[in-house]
Amino acid sequence: MTARIFKDDVTQVQFERDGFITMPFLNQEEVNALKGLYSEVFSQAPNDFHSTSFFEDEALKQTISSKVEGVYGQKIEALFAPIQKLGSSFLTKSPGERGELPIHADWTVVDESKYCSVTIWVPLIDTNEENGAIQVLPGSHKFSDALRAPTLPSAFLEQKETIAPQMKMLKLKAGEAFIFSHAVWHSSLPNYTNQERVAVTYGLIPEAATLCLYHRSENGKLEKWDMPLSMFQRYTNIGQRPLFGEKVAEFDYDVKKETSNSIKQKIDFYNRQLNRKKMKPLFLDPQKQKQFEEEGYVVLPALNADEVKELYDYYYSTSLKEGDYGSYGNGFKVGMDNKDKNLVNEMMEKVVSVALPKMQQHMYDAQVFTASYVVKEPNPLSVVPVHQDWSFVDNEGEYCSTTCWIPLMDVNEENGALGIVTGSNNYYDVIRASPSPQTPHALADHYFTTFPYIKMVNMKAGEAIVFNNKTFHASPPNNSNEQRVAIGLGFAQREAKTVHYYLKPDGNKNKLLKYAIDRDFFKKYDNARLSAMYEAGEVITDYPLLEEIDYIYPTFTAEEMVNMMTATGNEFNMPLCQKLADAFGYNLDGTPKNTEAKVEEVVPVQETISVTEAAPVYDQPGALDKPFWKVYTPLNIIREIRNRITQ
Numbered sequence: 078m079t080a081r082i083f084k085d086d087v088t089q090v091q092f093e094r095d096g097f098i099t100m101p102f103l104n105q106e107e108v109n110a111l112k113g114l115y116s117e118v119f120s121q122a123p124n125d126f127h128s129t130s131f132f133e134d135e136a137l138k139q140t141i142s143s144k145v146e147g148v149y150g151q152k153i154e155a156l157f158a159p160i161q162k163l164g165s166s167f168l169t170k171s172p173g174e175r176g177e178l179p180i181h182a183d184w185t186v187v188d189e190s191k192y193c194s195v196t197i198w199v200p201l202i203d204t205n206e207e208n209g210a211i212q213v214l215p216g217s218h219k220f221s222d223a224l225r226a227p228t229l230p231s232a233f234l235e236q237k238e239t240i241a242p243q244m245k246m247l248k249l250k251a252g253e254a255f256i257f258s259h260a261v262w263h264s265s266l267p268n269y270t271n272q273e274r275v276a277v278t279y280g281l282i283p284e285a286a287t288l289c290l291y292h293r294s295e296n297g298k299l300e301k302w303d304m305p306l307s308m309f310q311r312y313t314n315i316g317q318r319p320l321f322g323e324k325v326a327e328f329d330y331d332v333k334k335e336t337s338n339s340i341k342q343k344i345d346f347y348n349r350q351l352n353r354k355k356m357k358p359l360f361l362d363p364q365k366q367k368q369f370e371e372e373g374y375v376v377l378p379a380l381n382a383d384e385v386k387e388l389y390d391y392y393y394s395t396s397l398k399e400g401d402y403g404s405y406g407n408g409f410k411v412g413m414d415n416k417d418k419n420l421v422n423e424m425m426e427k428v429v430s431v432a433l434p435k436m437q438q439h440m441y442d443a444q445v446f447t448a449s450y451v452v453k454e455p456n457p458l459s460v461v462p463v464h465q466d467w468s469f470v471d472n473e474g475e476y477c478s479t480t481c482w483i484p485l486m487d488v489n490e491e492n493g494a495l496g497i498v499t500g501s502n503n504y505y506d507v508i509r510a511s512p513s514p515q516t517p518h519a520l521a522d523h524y525f526t527t528f529p530y531i532k533m534v535n536m537k538a539g540e541a542i543v544f545n546n547k548t549f550h551a552s553p554p555n556n557s558n559e560q561r562v563a564i565g566l567g568f569a570q571r572e573a574k575t576v577h578y579y580l581k582p583d584g585n586k587n588k589l590l591k592y593a594i595d596r597d598f599f600k601k602y603d604n605a606r607l608s609a610m611y612e613a614g615e616v617i618t619d620y621p622l623l624e625e626i627d628y629i630y631p632t633f634t635a636e637e638m639v640n641m642m643t644a645t646g647n648e649f650n651m652p653l654c655q656k657l658a659d660a661f662g663y664n665l666d667g668t669p670k671n672t673e674a675k676v677e678e679v680v681p682v683q684e685t686i687s688v689t690e691a692a693p694v695y696d697q698p699g700a701l702d703k704p705f706w707k708v709y710t711p712l713n714i715i716r717e718i719r720n721r722i723t724q
Contacts, residue, residue, distance in 0.1 A: 079193045080283045081158050088156075094350070096218030096261035099247060102199055102254035107148050111277055112201050114144050115167050122273045125175040129166040130309055138310045141165055149197075149279055163194075163280030163288070164309050170209045170265065170274040177209075177267045180237050180244070182217075183259035185225045185291060186308070192286035193218075197279040198255040202272070205248045209268040211255055212244040216347030217262035219644050220340065223332045225260075227316045228293035233262065233335040243344055280309060292318050299330035342637050343644065350503055357475055357570045359440055372645075373502035373548035379435045379483050380539035389485045391427055392450055392562055395420060408454025408555070409461060411565075413447065414603045422600045424450060428564050436481055436541065442571040447599035451482070453493045453561040459554040463498065463527040464520060466546035468509045468578055469567055471591075476573035478546035484563040489535045490656060492557035495542060496531030498549035500645025507630045509546065510578035510589050512608035517586055519631050520549070526635045527551075529654050530647045543568070553653065567599075577602075581625065582611045589628045592620040 083089040092098050103111070118129065118141065132138055145165035153160070170176040187194045204210035214220075223232035233240065240262065247255055257263065268274050282288065288304045290312070304312075304322040312319055360366040365375045380388070397412055397420065412424050428448035437443070446469055453459050469478035488494035510516045520527065531551050534542055544550060555561050569575065577598060581588040598620065610616070633641070 079189070079191055080285060082160070082193060082195060082283060083156065084158055085156075092256070092258070095215045097213055097215070097255060097257035099249065099253060099255050101252065102152065102197070103148070103252035105252065108201055108252045110148060111145070112275070114141070115201070115275055118167065119169075122171055123169050124171055125173065126178060127169045127171070128278075130164075131313070133313050135310050138164065138166070141167065142310070145277060145279060153279075153281070157281065159284035160281040161284055161286070161306055163282065163306060165277060165279045166309075168198075168276045168278060170268045172268050172271055172273070174267045176265075176274075178265045180214075180234060180240055180262055180264040181231065182221075182225050182262050184227070186259065186288055186304075187282050187286045188289075189222075189260060192283050194259040194280070194282045194286070196257055196259065197281070198257065198276055199253065199279075200249050200251055200274065200276045202251050202274060203249070204274060206246060206266065207268075208270045208272070208274045209265045210249065211247045212264050212266070213247060213255075213257065214240060214244050214262040214344075215351075216344070218258040218260035219347075220262070220343045221260075221333070221335055222643065224291050224299070224330065226291035226293070226299075229291065229299075229330075230332050232332050233340065236335055236337050236340050239337045239340050290319060290322065293330075294318065294327070297329075298327045300324050301326040301328075336636075338634070339637055339640055342633070343640065346504065346641065346644070349506065355475070356477060357572070359443060359477065359479065359568070359570055361439060361441060365439070369543070369545065371503075372497075372499045374497050374499075374534075374542055374544035376534065376536065377436075377439050377541045377543060378539075379481075379541035380432065382539070384431050384435070385485050385539045388428065388431055388564060389562060392452075392485075395424070397424060397450055397452075408456035408459045410452050410454075411603075412450035412452075413599055414605060418600055421449075424448075425600065428566065432481070432483060432564060432566055436543075436566070436568070440568070443568045444571050444573070444575075445566055445568055446575050446594075446596050447567040449565050451563045451565050453552070453555040455555050455558055455560070457554050457556060459493060460528075461493075461552040462524045463531065463549045463551040465509050465518070465549060467511060468546065469575055470569045470573040471576045472573070473508075473547075474506065476570050479543060479568040480546055481541050481543045481566045481568055482563055483541045483565075484536055484538055484561070486538045486559075486562060487536070488561060488563070490533050490553055490653060492559075492561045493552045493555040494533055494535055496533045496551050496553070496650075496653075497542075497544065498527060498530055498642055498645075499532055499647055501549035501642070502545040502547040503645070504547075504549075504641050505631045506547075508578050508589060508626075508628070510580050510628070512580065512604050512611050515586070515608060515611050516580045517630060519633060523633070523635065523638050526638050527642065529649050529651075530639070530642045531650060531653070532647065533650070533653060553656075576623065577617075577620070579607065579617060580611060580628070582614045582616065587628050589626050590616060591623045591626060592617055593623055594620050 081089055083092060088098060118137070129138060129141055142162075142164040146162065183194070183196065198211065202208070221232045223229075244264065249255060288306060288308055290302045290304050290308065292300045292302060294300050300318070301324070302319055302322040303325050304319065308322070311321060314320065356370055358366050360369060360375070365377070369375050396417070397415060413421055415421050415424075425448045428450070429445055432448070433445055453461075466480055467478065470476045482495060484494070486492075505519065507519065509518065527549060528551055531549075536542065575594050575596075577592045577594045578589045579592065580586060581590050601619075602617075616622075
């Protein structure tokens with residue numbers, strides 16, 4: 078999220094979502110005053126498309142800016158947070174085909190990871206499809222992080238056939254404003270009337286931002302220039318190195334081009350956010366609810382020291398610590414998978430009795446549908462891949478399947494804390510069904526692509542991270558000398574109907590069986606049992622079958638997956654990757670630091686999803702000779718990193 082630009086919260090949220098807003102701005106008297114100023118500047122209208130910023134007469138451009146400021150001044154102060162003014166200009170679109178402006182975004186003139194640069198565009202006549210109204214692609218300010226400059230190619234113009242049908246035409250009345258981020262994609266058609274279409278622009282940036290310009294030099298390097306606020310009045314040799322300002326950097330740079338598929342996927346993502354159902358609140362604090370919906374998780378205070386000790390001591394007083402969890406081999410285990418279901422029932426009730434009252438302090442009347450211990454033994458192979466958890470409720474969107482994960486000791490990268498891909502709860506909507514690995518899903522081809530983008534969430538013992546089961550999450554290995562012990566609880570809004578989705582065991586993998594369930598379901602069924610049932614062609618018989626539904630899940634290229642992750646602010650976690658490499662004696666290019674180290678082949682794998690983390694499984698159903706931990710190793714992750722950083 079960039080620095081605030083508007084004073085009003087509602088306006089700011091809409092601007093951040095869409096990249097622009099429209100609003101009434103000038104009254105008729107003010108429109109007439111600016112028309113009079115335009116007539117003073119032009120005795121005869123210019124041809125084609127023209128901006129007064131093209132003038133070499135700096136004094137005239139300053140006069141235009143000053144007089145526009147006289148009209149806009151109080152409106153700017155009322156509407157915006159503290160800003161810096163970049164000047165104003167008249168834009169003229171004369172009649173004729175040559176006035177068309179192709180799909181583009183304006184220059185990158187600020188650090189767009191922190192700030193946005195903005196133009197207020199106001200027509201002085203009514204605009205429509207006949208006289209070249211503005212067209213804009215909502216949400217596109219987040220579609221590309223490519224730099225934009227007069228000497229750089231467009232990242233997306235080659236895909237105009239994909240973009241054009243999705244553009245929204247803004248039929249503005251004289252005096253209405255189109256206020257837009259310079260990163261948003263926009264265009265305008267020719268003016269087919271016999272009257273000039275005249276508009277006024279007003280540029281601004283946040284008070285803390287500095288102005289810059291990028292220029293591709295003769296040697297192919299990209300130069301970054303720090304520029305004064307008068308840049309748009311003074312920079313007339315467009316496309317050439319500026320004659321003022323200060324060059325502060327020079328570097329290699331290639332524009333990352335958008336594909337038709339990547340653009341379609343980003344448009345689809347924006348439309349899902351726009352049209353998604355309003356979630357029934359889960360949290361009492363509106364700010365926590367907002368963060369949960371946008372980022373996919375929140376961290377909350379939960380257990381005190383005595384409660385942490387009570388749950389920790391209970392774990393070590395039972396056979397859970399050495400119970401039969403299956404032959405995973407990497408030291409990761411989930412209490413609900415224990416074969417002693419009486420012990421599972423006792424464990425669930427214990428966890429709920431201690432943790433639920435503390436979580437109810439943060440939530441509306443929520444229901445708990447399962448609870449478990451989640452333990453990671455000291456083991457350098459105990460990587461848990463990026464995954465999503467099962468769907469537990471009907472009508473996801475209005476309601477949510479939610480996991481609350483509480484460590485019973487301080488957790489960090491060293492002992493296997495959780496990592497989150499921020500905002501991934503909003504990437505796509507699909508039911509997450511059992512069993513694993515039999516049920517195909519969108520992440521199956523992206524374990525190595527996604528892992529380097531997780532954001533580690535270091536936590537104190539007793540803190541709770543509550544995340545949407547749609548949210549991508551993972552954890553690195555436990556490289557400490559003691560078990561990492563945590564508890565997990567499944568939550569949903571009280572009025573939500575709890576359900577379970579099970580892949581129809583007919584071998585086609587295109588139908589899901591939807592069952593109405595209760596809390597006792599998870600005392601009887603775990604992934605191991607459901608997986609064995611699937612292989613035997615068995616269905617669930619002791620719970621009502623509500624319906625059989627089609628199962629369709631999205632597929633993405635690695636590039637599309639990375640685009641989604643970076644679009645919601647996730648960054649390549651090089652420190653985490655470096656730690657994994659160091660721990661296993663490898664360089665980040667995949668070569669061993671010890672030249673005698675043996676390098677194994679990379680083998681594609683699938684995963685099992687449990688209540689809170691993915692348990693390790695075998696790479697193919699029924700193939701018990703290739704355990705998960707043999708293939709999802711830090712070395713294989715490093716190899717994917719090597720591929721990404723050397724391409």
